[in-house]
Amino acid sequence: MVKTxxxxxxxxxxxxxxxxxTVVFSVLLLFLLTSSVLFSQVExxxxxxxxxxxxxxxxxxxLASASGLSFSSSSDSETITGKFALKIIDFQEDSFIVDIYSxxxxxxxxxxxxxxxxxxxGESGMSAxxxxxxxxxxxxxxxxxxxxxxFNIGNTLIPASFDSILRSVNTSEQTAxxxxxxxxxxxxxxxxxxxxxxxxxxxxxxxEGVLQQAEWISDYKFSFAxxxxxxxxxxxxxxxxxxxxxxxxxxxx
Amino acid sequence: xNKLHKAFALILLAFFIFLSQISFAQQDLxxxxxxxxxxxxxxxxxxxxSDEVIINRMSLPFSFMPPAPPKMGKAEEKFWETHRNIYxxxxxxxxxxxxxxxxxxxxxxxxxxxxxxxxxSIIPLQLNGVQAAIIPVTxxxxxxxxxxxxxxxxxxxRDLSLSGRLNKAISRxxxxxxxxxxxxxxxxxxxxxxxxxxxxIKSFIQTAERREIATGLQELLRTPFNATVLQxxxxxxxxxxxxxxxxxxxxxxxxxxxxxxxTEENLPVEEPxxxxxxxxxxxxxxxxxxxxxxxxxxxxxxxxxxxxx
Numbered sequence: 001m002v003k004t005x006x007x008x009x010x011x012x013x014x015x016x017x018x019x020x021x022t023v024v025f026s027v028l029l030l031f032l033l034t035s036s037v038l039f040s041q042v043e044x045x046x047x048x049x050x051x052x053x054x055x056x057x058x059x060x061x062x063l064a065s066a067s068g069l070s071f072s073s074s075s076d077s078e079t080i081t082g083k084f085a086l087k088i089i090d091f092q093e094d095s096f097i098v099d100i101y102s103x104x105x106x107x108x109x110x111x112x113x114x115x116x117x118x119x120x121x122g123e124s125g126m127s128a129x130x131x132x133x134x135x136x137x138x139x140x141x142x143x144x145x146x147x148x149x150x151f152n153i154g155n156t157l158i159p160a161s162f163d164s165i166l167r168s169v170n171t172s173e174q175t176a177x178x179x180x181x182x183x184x185x186x187x188x189x190x191x192x193x194x195x196x197x198x199x200x201x202x203x204x205x206x207x208e209g210v211l212q213q214a215e216w217i218s219d220y221k222f223s224f225a226x227x228x229x230x231x232x233x234x235x236x237x238x239x240x241x242x243x244x245x246x247x248x249x250x251x252x253x
Numbered sequence: 254x255n256k257l258h259k260a261f262a263l264i265l266l267a268f269f270i271f272l273s274q275i276s277f278a279q280q281d282l283x284x285x286x287x288x289x290x291x292x293x294x295x296x297x298x299x300x301x302x303s304d305e306v307i308i309n310r311m312s313l314p315f316s317f318m319p320p321a322p323p324k325m326g327k328a329e330e331k332f333w334e335t336h337r338n339i340y341x342x343x344x345x346x347x348x349x350x351x352x353x354x355x356x357x358x359x360x361x362x363x364x365x366x367x368x369x370x371x372x373x374s375i376i377p378l379q380l381n382g383v384q385a386a387i388i389p390v391t392x393x394x395x396x397x398x399x400x401x402x403x404x405x406x407x408x409x410x411r412d413l414s415l416s417g418r419l420n421k422a423i424s425r426x427x428x429x430x431x432x433x434x435x436x437x438x439x440x441x442x443x444x445x446x447x448x449x450x451x452x453x454i455k456s457f458i459q460t461a462e463r464r465e466i467a468t469g470l471q472e473l474l475r476t477p478f479n480a481t482v483l484q485x486x487x488x489x490x491x492x493x494x495x496x497x498x499x500x501x502x503x504x505x506x507x508x509x510x511x512x513x514x515x516t517e518e519n520l521p522v523e524e525p526x527x528x529x530x531x532x533x534x535x536x537x538x539x540x541x542x543x544x545x546x547x548x549x550x551x552x553x554x555x556x557x558x559x560x561x562x
Contacts, residue, residue: 064326102319
């Protein structure tokens with residue numbers, strides 16, 4: 001016991017080295033843990049600069065097939081490429097006032113920092129599109145963020161949602177990768193079976209505070225049958241998909 | 254009396270309406286199948302349209318993107334095109350069936366030939382001294398025949414062979430479209446086993462493929478005269494008449510026409526011996542002078558031509 005106490009008071013050089021190494025490793029581990037916690041959650045919000053113009057390139061390609069009994073047909077459109085520009089007018093009342101120019105037509109929208117729109121003077125409320133929005137505050141990796149909305153088609157209420165997950169953050173490239181998925185419960189019954197979904201991913205530029213790149217595919221399936229008492233016959237099947245890409249081309253300040 | 258007339262007219266009108274309804278109901282062959290396909294199309298189009306509204310509102314998921322969404326593919330267009338072809342075929346089948354059912358037994362052609370309405374139909378015109386009544390009988394028959402076909406909505410070139418018309422219409426469908434058409438009919442039969450219209454369509458098409466249908470119609474469509482030849486002869490005659498009209502020559506022509514003609518059909522049938530005797534007598538007759546007066550009959554025989562005594 002005395003020897004042990006002596007050893008504690010006067011450690012040998014080997015023991016001292018081992019103890020120092022442990023402390024260094026512990027500090028490093030603590031630093032890594034802290035940094036991982038710090039970089040596993042980021043704030044994803046639009047940080048447009050008033051007066052700047054953001055130019056994007058947008059492509060789309062539509063694929064469709066229809067089949068009925070032994071008959072089938074398909075269509076494959078060429079990739080359509082277009083450009084649009086965002087001119088940031090101002091930032092007022094937590095909203096960016098943005099003019100979107102595309103094919104000689106401009107539309108004004110009031111965009112919140114999380115991606116929601118607070119106003120669209122040129123578009124009626126009924127036909128307003130449904131958009132992805134980001135969570136307010138810090139967004140942790142693999143945290144699911146859901147946005148819901150109901151569409152009214154006649155007397156039918158159609159629920160729709162967008163789920164988005166922050167997949168990774170690249171500190172060296174200052175980017176964050178976001179995966180998103182959208183679905184709408186289209187009205188279905190015994191003779192009409194429908195399915196609609198959107199799957200895609202986006203790259204957010206942490207330095208500029210805008211979306212740098214995105215790609216997604218929307219899939220729509222519809223099968224139509226006839227039913228009379230116990231007899232059910234399938235008639236037609238439709239598959240439609242739309243592949244889109246988005247890329248930030250230029251920022252003019 | 255007036256009330257009685259009105260009541261009679263109303264009863265007659267109701268009777269004709271009733272008859273027309275019965276005849277239409279009996280001749281309706283393709284409507285159930287056509288309505289089934291049209292109804293399915295409408296339901297499917299409605300679904301596609303309402304779904305497209307939702308899809309368009311979610312296709313551009315970022316709020317800074319322009320509002321005009323890219324258009325989805327339209328692979329169903331080929332379906333509509335094929336269905337339009339099928340509807341055309343169904344209309345053709347219905348028309349062919351109607352014609353075959355109404356005139357295919359040939360009874361109308363027989364009645365027209367027997368009744369000769371083209372003759373008595375101009376009697377009122379003649380009685381009233383209308384100029385049109387002086388049209389020659391042959392030309393009148395031609396006009397009547399063409400008018401009759403027009404009123405019956407028949408075209409000789411198109412309807413002379415109803416099987417050919419039907420087969421030609423069906424051949425416009427490609428193999429794939431024809432297969433789809435048959436599969437639709439099979440589906441319809443499976444869904445509505447009590448409805449026999451599709452079975453009737455199938456058997457009608459198969460019969461037309463095997464043999465000529467409604468052969469009695471050909472007699473009705475056949476022109477009473479060769480129209481082109483007749484028209485040409487009329488035109489030629491009118492031209493000659495206008496160029497050199499000679500009343501004396503026409504009188505001579507009329508005299509020739511009024512003289513009895515000795516054709517082979519008009520000659521009496523005699524025994525071979527009598528023929529020899531006739532030939533011998535003919536030779537003698539050539540040698541002897543022609544008598545100018547009639548000789549009295551031999552004594553003891555009765556003069557058959559003396560009807561006055």
